[in-house]
Every structure is written in structure tokens, then in C-alpha cells.
Amino acid sequence: MPDPLARKLQHYGPLLDADRLWLADTLGVRRQIAARTDIIMEGEDPRAVNVVLEGWACRYRQLADGRRQIVSLLLPGDSCDPHVFLLDRMDHAICALTPVTLAQIRGPVMQELTARSPNLDYVFHRETLASAAIQREWAVNLGCRTGIERLAHLFCELFTRLSAVGLTKGDTCAFPITQNDLADALGQTSVHINRTLQDLRAAGLITLRSRQLTLHDPERLARLAHFDPAYLHFTVEPIDAGNPIRE
Amino acid sequence: MPDPLARKLQHYGPLLDADRLWLADTLGVRRQIAARTDIIMEGEDPRAVNVVLEGWACRYRQLADGRRQIVSLLLPGDSCDPHVFLLDRMDHAICALTPVTLAQIRGPVMQELTARSPNLDYVFHRETLASAAIQREWAVNLGCRTGIERLAHLFCELFTRLSAVGLTKGDTCAFPITQNDLADALGQTSVHINRTLQDLRAAGLITLRSRQLTLHDPERLARLAHFDPAYLHFTVEPIDAGNPIRE
């Protein structure tokens, strides 16, 4: 998977050849992050836009007494907000859940990029709006879905997002995070996530084994979860569009 | 309260005199919305940026079976995203919780505004980033705070935000929404909100009567809620800065 960023951005609008070239240029320098280490910490001054190229990361907040809430998951192609560097202080931390490969785009570089290409600026804005929509949907998930619906919804969302960057193969995708991470993302305990997983398996809806997730009946799963992909704002439906898999 | 938008924006960066004039111009046309009516519905094409000038509104999503989740509250000065018009379809609805006065800025007007004033563009971007942070904090609230902490946290947040636009008077502010609305915002039932409110009252922390909220001990309330206003990203601390009250 050569360039997940461009791969993802094109779902928010067509990329010009010049845009692709410029993007490829800016992504030159890469950084490797070990699993379970912070990419940026709460309170830090964000000077660059981090773009995940490989692996999964998450934004999280930790309360004084240790409670952790994962507020979003960052998959390959996801960036932590194209305009973060305008703030002086991170209000949350970002942590690698698996080994992660990052590209970092410094603020000024980003500003030059969007100044040169109004099209890229437009696409980045739409990406920001889509991220906001995902964040809202997480609030819906936490606020008014039951345990099994939450988990099902997360599976649907992540599968769709992974599919958009060519990281699914039929009904299967990598799913490299622990039940503990799932618990912290869904506002539940890992014990309960474990039992809910078993319910989903027993219903014949999914298989989750050795970090591989398979959706056996995506439609029924979506119905159970009340999942409607509209909020992802992809211009093309990534699942139905049949993206060629390049590994 | 003459111009809550400018009042709010200045917390994200200084406004130039020219900015204020241009803003005042674009806010010329106003719209009155009755309580309990949708300002924009899910599925609609957002052609303008709605700015709340008076009253409270909310973004919400409603599931097929009737469950409603309020995903954010819009107070005077809040806009529903300076760049919404770039999307073709609302993924959620916005509803007036009280009678609301709106200004509507059409997409092209907004684009001209930010093109003319890089400073305004910067300030709007920071506002967008702050809204995203609030949205994340709501996920934290729903995901890992207890009933009483959630309610306390919401009170702290709303009081701080109202204070930023001069809508507090000492420790008191208007609080015009029902326990049912609170329930839908906090992912609980109105019955439980009611009992939690009584706990907060019994602890001597708040008074909430006839749509007026008073915080008797803001610090203790903040501690109970694990409330840290940093995520609001105000350049000046609105509470401590002692904003002059203009009614």
C-alpha cells in the first residue's frame, strides 16, 4: 500500500496529478513508533501534522484516577487534523496501538501546500468535516447504543474505513487491537467486551481471531448496529466500488 | 448582548477592526426559529453557516427506533462549522431547544470573508479546532464519567462557555433546557437525570430552578467533574478574566 494518505483523500474529492506529487514530496521523512508509546502527549505544542501510514493509533484522554477514554482511532491514511499546529497545546494524547509508521508535515509546509493548491485545501477541509462527523457518531455510539450495537457499529465503521484505503480482502481485515483497547474506546470494561464478542460470534456475525476480523454478514451486522455509512462522507462507496486490493 | 459571534471569536485570537466590520455586515439578515423546530434536517444540503445569536440549539441524531442523542449544544456565538457548506449532505440535524435567533452566512460570502482576512480565517480555524475538542470531551464524558460527574461536567462546560460570551452573572446563568434534553445529551434517562440533579443539590453544589442555574462552589464542582477548561482553548480564561456583564 504505497500511499494511504492520497488513497484516503481521494474519497473526499478528486486529486490532481500535481497534488499527488506535492503530497508525495512532503511525506518524504518517516518516523517509526513502537507499539504502546505516545506519539504526542497532552499539553505538548503540536508543530506538525502527523499522518499514519502504517499501523493503528488512537487519540485518548486520561483522567486523574487512571480512567482512559479512547476518543478516536487513527488508521492508515488518517491524519491528526490538517490544522492542529494552529493550537498551542494538545488537549489529548495520541498513542500507537501497534507499531506505527508516521509522516510528519510541519505547519508551514502544510500551509504552503494548501496555499499552492486550492483543490488540496478543499479536500483537506472535507476530510476535517468527515472526522468531525465520525467524532459525533462516536458520541451517538457511546450515548445511546447498547453494548452489542456499539461493538457491531465500531466493526462496521472500521471495516468501511479500512476498505477505503484498500486494507480489506473480501470480508476480512486486520484487527490488531486488544479487547482492552476496544473497552476503552466503547466505554465498557474488557470483561464485558469479551462477553459481547462471544454474543456476536454466536450469532454468526463475525470471527475475530489472531488479530483478523471477518464479517460474515455485513448487512445483518449493519442492521443490528444501526450503521449508515453516510456520515463518513465518502464520495464513492468504498465497499461497493470494489477497490482493487494492492498489498 | 450586541454581537455574540465576535465576542466568542475573540477568545480564539484578536479581531481586527476590519474583521469586526465585515462580520457585522454579513450578520445583517436574521432568522427567528421557534422552540422545538429543526433549523436544518439530516440529509439536507447545507448551503449556509448558521450562527446562533440568541437562544440554545443542539445537534442531534435520531435512530430508526426513536432513540435521540444530542451530540452538541450550540450557545449564542456558536456557529455550526464555518466550512459545512463544503459538504453535500447533513449527517445530523440541528434543532432549536428554545426560541432562537440565527444569522446565516452563505458559503460564497464566508469564502470571501476568509479570503479577504487571513486573520479571520485563522480565528475560524481555531474555533473549528476548539469545537472538535469539545466533541472529544463529550465522548470522554459519555464513555468514562459516572452519572453525577457527567452532569457536573456539562454544567462546568456550559457555564464557562456562556461566561465567554458574557451570559453569566456572578455564579448564575440561564439554563433553559429540560431534564429530558439533558438526558438525551448525557446518554441517560430523564428519571435518572432528575435523581442526579437532586444529589448535586443535596451536596450544595448547584441550584437549578425556573431555568436558572447557580454554581455555589465552582471549584468543588469542577473537581467532582474532573473538569479542566484547557480543552476549550480560550486564549483568555473567561471566568477569571472578569468579563464585563452587558445584558
Place this chain on the structure above:
DNA sequence: CGGCTGGTTGATTGGTTTCAACAAGCGTGG
């Protein structure tokens, strides 16, 4: 006055957490 909305209370049910223990998988070092 009647009807409506919003708030309050009690009893019961049920979904989740908590606590505790154990099994399975995996990398490491003796």
C-alpha cells in the same frame, strides 16, 4: 376548568461492573 408539559417519586428489572481466578499464547533468558 381541562389538558398539556415538565418534574418527581417508588418499585422492579436488567445490563455492566467488579473482583477473582485461571487458561492460552509468546518472547526471553538460563
Place this chain on the structure above:
DNA sequence: CCACGCTTGTTGAAACCAATCAACCAGCCG
């Protein structure tokens, strides 16, 4: 190579928080 320790997943029982259901009250308005 196996033993060891660590992380991750799994299971059971008890405690608890919050939902549900139902009834009732207070205020407001036509």
C-alpha cells in the same frame, strides 16, 4: 530447549448503577 513471566483472553458470582414502568404533582395556557 524448556521454564518463566507477562500480556491477553476467558469464566463465574456478587454487587451496583441506571433503565423501565407507572403513578402522581405542579405549573401554565387556552
